[in-house]
Each structure stands twice: as structure tokens, then as C-alpha cells.
Amino acid sequence: MKQSLIFLLTLILFACGPAVEQEEASQSRPNIIFIMSDDHAYQAISAYSNRLIETPNIDRIARRGMLFTNACVTNSICAPSRATILTGKHNHLNGKIDNRMPFDTTQITFPQIFQANGYQTAMFGKLHFGNNPKGVDEFKILPGQGNYINPRFITNEGDTTITGYVTDIITDLTLNWLKDERKEDEPFLMMYLHKAPHRPWWPRPDKFAEFTKKRFPLPETLFDSYENRGSAAKTAEMNLLTHMMYSHDSKIRPETLEEMGESVQPSVREFRNSFYGPYGRANEAQKAAYKPVLDSINDFFKANWPEMTDREKMIWKYQRYMQDYLASISSVDDNVGRLLDYLDESGLAENTIVVYTSDQGFFLGEHGWFDKRFIYNESFKTPLLVRWPGVVEEGSINTQMVQNLDFAQTFLDAAGMDAPQDMQGESLLPLLKGKEETWEREAVYYHYYEYPAVHMVKRHYGIVTEEYKLAHFYHDVDEWELYNRLKDPNELNNVYAEPEYAEIVSKLKEDLKGLRKKYKDSVELDQRYIDLYNQ
Ligand code: SGN
Ligand code: CA
Numbered sequence: 044m045k046q047s048l049i050f051l052l053t054l055i056l057f058a059c060g061p062a063v064e065q066e067e068a069s070q071s072r073p074n075i076i077f078i079m080s081d082d083h084a085y086q087a088i089s090a091y092s093n094r095l096i097e098t099p100n101i102d103r104i105a106r107r108g109m110l111f112t113n114a115c116v117t118n119s120i121c122a123p124s125r126a127t128i129l130t131g132k133h134n135h136l137n138g139k140i141d142n143r144m145p146f147d148t149t150q151i152t153f154p155q156i157f158q159a160n161g162y163q164t165a166m167f168g169k170l171h172f173g174n175n176p177k178g179v180d181e182f183k184i185l186p187g188q189g190n191y192i193n194p195r196f197i198t199n200e201g202d203t204t205i206t207g208y209v210t211d212i213i214t215d216l217t218l219n220w221l222k223d224e225r226k227e228d229e230p231f232l233m234m235y236l237h238k239a240p241h242r243p244w245w246p247r248p249d250k251f252a253e254f255t256k257k258r259f260p261l262p263e264t265l266f267d268s269y270e271n272r273g274s275a276a277k278t279a280e281m282n283l284l285t286h287m288m289y290s291h292d293s294k295i296r297p298e299t300l301e302e303m304g305e306s307v308q309p310s311v312r313e314f315r316n317s318f319y320g321p322y323g324r325a326n327e328a329q330k331a332a333y334k335p336v337l338d339s340i341n342d343f344f345k346a347n348w349p350e351m352t353d354r355e356k357m358i359w360k361y362q363r364y365m366q367d368y369l370a371s372i373s374s375v376d377d378n379v380g381r382l383l384d385y386l387d388e389s390g391l392a393e394n395t396i397v398v399y400t401s402d403q404g405f406f407l408g409e410h411g412w413f414d415k416r417f418i419y420n421e422s423f424k425t426p427l428l429v430r431w432p433g434v435v436e437e438g439s440i441n442t443q444m445v446q447n448l449d450f451a452q453t454f455l456d457a458a459g460m461d462a463p464q465d466m467q468g469e470s471l472l473p474l475l476k477g478k479e480e481t482w483e484r485e486a487v488y489y490h491y492y493e494y495p496a497v498h499m500v501k502r503h504y505g506i507v508t509e510e511y512k513l514a515h516f517y518h519d520v521d522e523w524e525l526y527n528r529l530k531d532p533n534e535l536n537n538v539y540a541e542p543e544y545a546e547i548v549s550k551l552k553e554d555l556k557g558l559r560k561k562y563k564d565s566v567e568l569d570q571r572y573i574d575l576y577n578q
Contacts, residue, residue: 071459072162072230073431074395076382077450079128079234080375081121081169081241082415083401085426087372095259095407096369100380101428104399108430109439109475115507116447118491119403119415119422121171122146124447128402129153131451131466134490135564139172140572141493146172151463153451154178157232160460165220168213168236179234181224183216185209189238191245191371192324206326208247210239210371214378218385230458235382239371242413243291245321246370248332254370255336258362264533265361266354267410271536273522275501281406281414283364284357286498289344291317292413293363299341307348361408368407392432396457399428400447409533416500418489418507418514419534431457435475443479444487444507445471467562485509488558492572494518502573504564506555513539513551518573525551 085091089098090105091112116124118134126132126139129152134140138147155178158164166182169189175197176182183196183203194212195204205212217235225231246254265283269276280286289295289307297315300307325333340363351359379399386392404422406412415422425447429435449468455461456470473481490504505514512526512534525539525548538544559565 073457074231074233074391075157075454075457076233076235076386076395076397077454078237078379078382078397078399080237080239080372080399080401081171082403082405083237083240083372083375083426084405084407084421085401085424086407086409086421087240087369088426088428090428091426095365096372098372098376100376100383101399103380103383104397104428104430105438107432107437108397108428108435109441111427111429111441111443111445113424113442113444113509114400114427114446115424115444115487115489116403117487117489119417119489120491120493121402122173123492124402125170125172128447128450131448131462131468133448133467133488133562133564134492135562135568135572136465136467141496142171143493143496144575146174148174148177152177153454154232154234156455156460156463157458160458161229162458163225163229163231164234165217165224165231166234166236167216167220168234169238169241170236176234181220184236185238188241190324191238191243191321192329193326194238208374210237210374210378211247213237214381217382221385221389221391232454237375237378239375240368243317243321244364244367244371246367247374248329248336250370250373251333251336251367254366254373255340257366257369259365259369261358261361262408264410264535265357265408267535269410273516273524273537274520275417275503275516275522276410278499278501279412279417280497280499281412281416283360283408283411283413284353287360287364287413288314288317290314292367293344293360294318294337294340294367295344296337296341299345303345303348357411364413365407394432396454397430398450399426400450401425402447414498416491416493416498418491418503418505418512420532423489423507429471429475431475436477439477441474441479443474443482444484444509445474446487486554486558488555488562488564489514490564492576502569504555504559504569506551506558508551508554511547511551513548513555515555517569523548 087095088101090102090110117127122142123134123139126137126146130137130150154164158178164179166176166179170176170184183198185194186197191209193206194209290297291314297318386395403415404424405415406421409421449471452462452466452468453471456472486506486508492502494502501516502518503514503516510529512528514524516522523539524537526534
């Protein structure tokens with residue numbers, strides 16, 4: 044009797060022991076797939092709103108995980124956002140204040156810590172850093188902004204050009220690594236980074252054909268006149284009517300413009316390269332696939348543009364913009380679906396954290412704009428969806444003001460590693476586990492620098508709380524703007540000078556000073572970065 048009991052117990056131990064251990068080990072060392080697109084506005088993800096597009100695959104992440112409705116960036120522009128994500132520090136400390144400043148590669152980035160702690164690490168897609176990533180075992184990254192059609196990649200073994208459409212290719216590389224190159228017995232960190240839907244929005248030919256048939260609802264503020272705003276909004280160069288380019292953006296061939304004359308778009312020759320740069324990469328078969336759609340856009344333009352009013356031109360440009368931008372996103376969504384399917388089929392899904400985000404938000408015609416850079420909502424906020432089976436409650440929604448500054452510490456925490464003391468974010472783990480009580484943040488800090496530069500958005504820093512947004516445009520001008528986020532969600536009325544807000548202004552100014560101190564930003568640093576720029 045005793046003997047058979049011991050036998051039975053031994054059997055149970057052998058049967059369950061390793062499985063239990065494995066499960067515990069994998070819970071504490073989950074795989075992480077960090078999916079980031081470039082310029083993907085939250086307005087164009089149906090988990091947030093299906094006004095513009097259905098993104099059923101990206102939505103799967105939120106359905107099985109958490110949707111953050113108030114995630115935001117510290118500086119709404121590409122390379123600075125990536126530097127913040129990798130270092131867990133604001134740009135005034137990591138030095139990558141804009142797309143042009145070099146990144147000091149002696150700084151610690153979170154993939155290096157993963158690699159040092161026995162994670163396999165890989166990165167595919169757009170980094171946009173000016174240097175190769177550190178801490179990744181394998182990478183294939185686009186040089187700079189990269190190309191949509193037949194893109195070139197920088198790899199450990201030199202450069203290579205791959206025929207096809209960039210979003211599909213980045214996914215092929217990612218899936219290939221997951222399927223064939225990864226060691227199955229070690230956890231991994233995968234950085235899967237899309238170029239789409241960055242300007243100049245070249246969709247794959249089939250999506251191009253599909254989306255040019257669609258029409259999209261106009262944003263309420265498409266015809267914004269920038270009244271009751273500061274001079275930064277008035278002088279920015281990102282208005283659809285005035286600054287969006289017919290050739291580069293709206294896909295009007297330079298030949299069409301030349302035929303129609305200089306009145307359509309002055310100095311059209313300058314833009315020849317910006318059309319044929321991206322499109323000229325297509326081979327004959329690819330060009331044949333684009334041709335019918337390009338023909339119909341160009342024929343319509345030639346026949347109608349001369350009679351169009353400014354209002355009609357604005358609407359036509361908006362529709363063309365949305366067609367290409369959303370068609371590019373549709374490919375991202377399909378490819379996210381391919382990845383999620385593989386995770387399900389392979390059983391990896393159970394122990395893999397999947398994050399979907401963008402390097403910043405984007406204006407989709409709100410305030411008449413495209414691009415980003417401003418502290419205003421559409422560019423300041425960014426999508427964030429996180430799935431972690433068994434840890435994050437399915438279908439949960441979080442409304443806290445979390446930032447890209449928090450990502451590094453969150454991932455390190457999730458994998459049980461200590462974050463360096465000088466990282467400035469906070470781990471989102473308590474929020475992911477549904478423990479909001481411990482979350483104390485009431486305000487976030489923002490600082491944008493790239494000026495003078497393309498789109499001409501003036502430098503500014505600011506504080507954002509649930510109720511207010513106070514921004515200081517301190518360079519070129521000395522102007523303050525205050526928006527009541529609850530009463531004026533479209534941010535159309537700067538109430539900074541209104542007497543009834545005087546007390547709020549002085550309280551927010553104190554809090555902003557506090558944040559600048561906490562994060563070690565200062566007037567001296569502001570000036571140093573202006574001086575550096577002018578050299
Ligand atoms: C390019 C774009 C700009 C865009 C910047 C920065 N022009 O210069 O519209 O603001 O990139 O974008 S384009 O003619 O090259 O398309 S970022 O996402 O890399 O910061
Ligand atoms: Ca970007």
C-alpha cells in the first residue's frame with residue numbers, strides 16, 4: 044500500500060513538476076513583441092473609433108487585452124520618440140531632441156538589458172536613428188525613413204534590397220525569425236517596426252485600387268482658421284490646402300502638373316524627385332499594377348482642378364490623403380493578423396506580451412492639418428494596446444495618462460529585470476494588472492524642439508492633466524496657451540488670458556515648474572539646444 048502510494052506520488056511529481064516549473068518560469072520571463080507603426084493615428088484604429096477604418100487584427104490585441112485611451116508621447120516626432128522608448132528618458136537627457144541630432148550610442152537602451160539577461164533579441168523594420176541598434180542579436184532595418192516599394196535594408200551582414208511591399212516584407216522577416224531562427228528554449232524580445240503609414244503614403248497596388256473608391260467623413264475642424272490660437276498654429280506649414288503637395292502626396296504625376304502649368308503647383312520640377320524617388324523604385328510589373336489607379340486620379344484632376352474652389356480642393360486633398368493613408372494602414376492590419384495567427388498556431392500566444400503602438404499620433408485633417416509635432420491631442424496622443432494572457436484582463440480599458448517614457452521600465456518589470464535608476468518613466472505593470480489604486484500620476488510633461496524645420500512648428504513645452512493643457516511656445520515668440528480639455532476637446536479656444544482661468548494658470552505654471560525640475564529640464568538646457576541647432 045505504502046509502496047504504491049510513493050509510486051503514485053512520484054508519478055504525479057514527474058508528470059506535473061516540470062510543467063509547473065516551466066509555467067512559472069515562462070510567466071516570469073514572457074516573450075515580448077513590440078509592434079510599432081510610424082505615424083499611426085489612434086483615430087485610424089477601430090478599437091478607438093471605426094469612423095474611418097476597420098482594423099480587425101489590431102483590435103484583436105485590445106479585445107484580448109487592454110486599450111489605453113490616454114497614452115501619449117513626450118515629443119511628437121519620430122527619432123526622439125524612439126530614443127525615449129529605448130532609453131526611458133526624456134529627450135533633453137538622451138540628447139535626441141529631433142530627427143537630426145545624433146544619438147549618443149554609449150547610452151543604455153532596454154534591449155541591451157534584455158540581451159544581457161539571456162533574452163534573444165531581434166529588430167525588423169524602421170528604426171530611423173542614424174545608427175544601428177545595440178542589444179539586438181539580429182536586425183534588418185530600413186535606412187533612415189526607408190522606402191515603401193522594393194526597400195533596402197541594413198543588416199549585420201551588409202545591405203540588401205528586397206523586392207515587394209515594405210509592410211509585407213517586414214512581417215516576412217519577423218515571421219521567418221520567429222519560425223526558423225529563434226531558439227525555442229529561450230525567451231525573446233522582438234521589435235517589429237513598420238514604416239507605414241508614414242508619408243508619402245504609398246499603398247500596395249491592390250489596396251490603392253480598393254481605397255481610392257472610398258470616401259471618408261470630414262473632420263469637424265477641417266476648415267479651421269486658427270482664430271483664438273497662438274502664432275504657432277497660424278505659422279505651421281502642415282495645412283492640407285496650402286502645404287500638402289499634389290505630386291508627392293496626392294499622386295499627381297509631375298508630367299500632369301507640367302502640362303497644366305505653374306499655376307497648379309509652382310516650381311513643379313523640384314518635386315519631380317519626390318514623386319519618382321518613391322514610385323520610381325517600382326519594377327515594370329509593379330508599375331503596371333499602379334497604373335490604372337494613377338491614371339484615374341490624374342484624369343480626374345486634369346479635368347476638374349481648374350474649376351475647383353479652394354473648399355473643393357481642400358476636400359479633394361483630404362479624400363486623397365485618407366485613401367492612401369488608410370490603405371497603408373490596411374496592409375499593416377493584415378500583417379498584424381498574420382503575426383497574431385502565427386502566435387496562436389504555434390502556441391506562443393499564451394506566453395507572449397504583444398504591444399501595439401505608434402511613434403506618435405497624427406493629424407488626419409483635424410485643424411486642416413497633416414503631420415504631428417504639436418502638443419495638441421491628435422499628435423500628442425498615441426495608440427497603445429497591450430495583450431498578455433493570464434495577466435491583463437481581456438477587453439479592459441485604461442484611461443490613465445501613460446507615456447512612451449514608461450515602456451522601457453514596463454518591459455523590464457514584466458521580465459523581472461531591474462531598470463537603471465536614471466530611467467524616468469514608471470512601470471505600467473500595476474495598470475496592466477488592474478491595480479489602478481497604486482498609480483499616482485496626475486500630469487505629464489511634453490517638449491518639442493525641431494524648429495526651424497519642415498512643417499515649421501515652433502518649439503514648445505507644456506504640462507497636460509486630465510482637465511487642462513498649458514503650453515509655452517518659448518522660441519521665436521514668448522506665448523502661452525491654455526486649453527480646457529473637458530469643455531473644449533477640439534482645442535479651439537486658447538483661454539490663457541481669460542481672467543476666470545488666472546488661478547488655474549498660476550497653479551499649472553507651478554506644477555509645470557515642478558515637472559521640469561523632476562525631469563531635470565531647464566531654461567539652460569532649452570538655450571543649449573537652441574545654440575546647438577544654430578551651429
Ligand atoms: C519627412 C516628411 C515630413 C515628416 C518628417 C518627419 N516629409 O521629412 O512630412 O514630418 O519626415 O517624420 S517627406 O516629404 O519626406 O515625406 S518622422 O515620422 O520621421 O518624424
Ligand atoms: Ca513618426
